[in-house]
Amino acid sequence: MSDREFTFDALKRILLEGAGADEGVDIDGDILDITFENLGYESLALLETAGRIEREYGVSLDDDIFAEHPTPRALVAAINDVLKDAVTA
Template sequence: MSGHTLIDLPELTRLLRECAGEEEGVDLDGDVLDTAFMELGYDSLALLQVIGCIQRDHGIELDEDAVAEAETPRALLDVINSAARDAEKLAA
């Protein structure tokens, strides 16, 4: 069982906007999957806020070190969705 995707890119960018606002001159709706968060205008505190919301609203726990190492949306989505799949497996 591969499990479903808990959060996709549009959902992540929506949360980023909602939790931390949007940097002027950055198009979050563009091809940002491999753009570094720093380039998108998000620092570690902005990510902390977003990660906090995701953990709270989906009842999952994310590994702090893995989150800190995720420098792009693709890397962060991998951390989130693999943690969600692990949780699903555990529950199954």
């Protein structure tokens, strides 16, 4: 259980630690609404990212979290919802 907030900066850090960044993508740029696929992240990289988020934040994520939330903005909001639900559970 966690009462911490998941931020875009945390997502960027976890993505870089787990999968790096595609050479053609400036991850520090305006990428909030670009799909992970268009950012160059494939399923294995996203699985690694989900695992790191789960371990670091002490939550369990649905297997389809990235399919349902395909952009950084949508994922950050979804993770914060999971964190909020974990605190109130």
